[in-house]
Amino acid sequence: MIRIVCVVGARPNFVKIAPLVRHIKEEWSDTFEATLVHTGQHYDEKLSQVFFEELHIPQPDVNLGVGSGTATRQIAEIMQRFEEVLLWKKPDRVVVVGDVNSTLAAALATEKMGIPLAHVEAGLRSFDRAMPEETNRVLTDRLSDLLFATEESAVQNLLNEGVEKDRIFWVGNLMIDALISHAQEAERSTILNQMNVAPRQYALVTLHRPSNVDTPEGIGRILRILSGVEKQTRVLFPIHPRTRGRMEEFGLASEIRALQNLTLCEPVGYLDFIRLMRDAKMVLTDSGGIQEETTALGIPCLTLRENTERPVTITEGTNLLTGTDPERVLAAVIDILEGRGKRGKIPTLWDGQAARRIVRVLQGQSTRREPSQEVPLSTTLPRS
Ligand code: UDP
Numbered sequence: 001m002i003r004i005v006c007v008v009g010a011r012p013n014f015v016k017i018a019p020l021v022r023h024i025k026e027e028w029s030d031t032f033e034a035t036l037v038h039t040g041q042h043y044d045e046k047l048s049q050v051f052f053e054e055l056h057i058p059q060p061d062v063n064l065g066v067g068s069g070t071a072t073r074q075i076a077e078i079m080q081r082f083e084e085v086l087l088w089k090k091p092d093r094v095v096v097v098g099d100v101n102s103t104l105a106a107a108l109a110t111e112k113m114g115i116p117l118a119h120v121e122a123g124l125r126s127f128d129r130a131m132p133e134e135t136n137r138v139l140t141d142r143l144s145d146l147l148f149a150t151e152e153s154a155v156q157n158l159l160n161e162g163v164e165k166d167r168i169f170w171v172g173n174l175m176i177d178a179l180i181s182h183a184q185e186a187e188r189s190t191i192l193n194q195m196n197v198a199p200r201q202y203a204l205v206t207l208h209r210p211s212n213v214d215t216p217e218g219i220g221r222i223l224r225i226l227s228g229v230e231k232q233t234r235v236l237f238p239i240h241p242r243t244r245g246r247m248e249e250f251g252l253a254s255e256i257r258a259l260q261n262l263t264l265c266e267p268v269g270y271l272d273f274i275r276l277m278r279d280a281k282m283v284l285t286d287s288g289g290i291q292e293e294t295t296a297l298g299i300p301c302l303t304l305r306e307n308t309e310r311p312v313t314i315t316e317g318t319n320l321l322t323g324t325d326p327e328r329v330l331a332a333v334i335d336i337l338e339g340r341g342k343r344g345k346i347p348t349l350w351d352g353q354a355a356r357r358i359v360r361v362l363q364g365q366s367t368r369r370e371p372s373q374e375v376p377l378s379t380t381l382p383r384s
Contacts (some may be wrong), residue, residue, distance in 0.1 A: 009102025116339025
């Protein structure tokens with residue numbers, strides 16, 4: 001038995017871990033003993049529990065219950081509590097996903113215990129150190145001995161940083177595995193009726209990056225953008241608790257509620273959200289994962305940021321970086337409404353098979369077999 005511990009903490013992590021845990025359970029339960037640890041970074045029902053239910057993720061074996069707090073406090077708490085789990089479980093390997101504080105904290109504790117670490121979604125770089133996730137990505141990659149990449153730019157970034165080629169595996173995208181395997185279930189969602197919208201008659205918005213929502217100026221710009229967009233088309237905005245909190249704090253909540261053609265709601269569950277994306281005319285976002293999901297679904301996406309760590313969504317997909325200048329965003333919205341939206345193609349290996357490829361590597365690594373043909377980049381096995 002190969003003992004692995006998989007760590008999740010926040011909404012995008014749940015989506016990414018689901019296909020991996022499911023594949024191990026369905027096809028490799030004789031080979032792997034997997035323990036699922038939830039750090040408790042996101043504990044809100046709408047950001048956590050609903051994903052376990054809808055994505056059929058088994059309840060976590062351990063919940064570290066870390067809750068909210070400053071990044072430092074969260075990371076320190078997770079490290080301490082996770083160390084206990086490592087001492088108890090003595091895994092052969094830890095698997096972390098994404099770029100949240102839980103990812104880095106678990107990676108640090110794992111490294112301190114001398115346990116091999118795999119990072120899923122390695123190598124993505126915005127080259128913007130003002131973004132807290134960027135530090136999490138860079139440091140987690142430095143601590144990992146197996147690095148699983150979603151796109152070619154990530155492979156190149158890791159090579160440029162001096163990571164040995166034989167530790168990098170270009171395997172595709174777990175988030176797209178989840179999307180593909182839940183697309184049919186999402187057909188049954190009634191969210192469009194509940195929100196009283198028709199397909200292709202609305203823009204879907206999500207925003208939660210600190211650069212957009214943590215200052216009154218940032219939120220002010222977002223408000224100007226939204227008030228321009230809602231004059232052109234109906235807007236649905238499932239609002240992240242962080243964004244809602246900041247709006248209240250800065251006294252701007254009433255202004256957004258006053259927008260007639262914009263519907264604010266709580267974050268929606270995964271299946272409802274897939275359905276909302278699939279039927280949207282366009283998506284405006286600063287989320288990492290949603291840039292990828294819209295590319296996979298072929299829906300035009302405007303990213304309200306100056307950079308992206310997922311450039312394949314721009315070069316091959318439907319994503320356009322607009323920044324947050326209201327005039328620029330509005331011009332891009334009008335382009336889409338008038339039929340000039342980007343049409344993209346699905347990036348290489350975003351085919352729903354990433355979990356399969358990752359498990360082959362994890363399995364091959366521990367039993368020192370030759371790597372599978374399906375793992376395209378690496379030609380030799382990682383050194384132990
Ligand atoms: N998502 C969701 N409901 C929402 C908003 C997002 O289910 O109301 C899903 C979305 O489909 C994607 C994930 O949450 O799978 C993205 O999470 P988030 O934007 O919080 O994280 P990021 O990708 O920016 O790290």
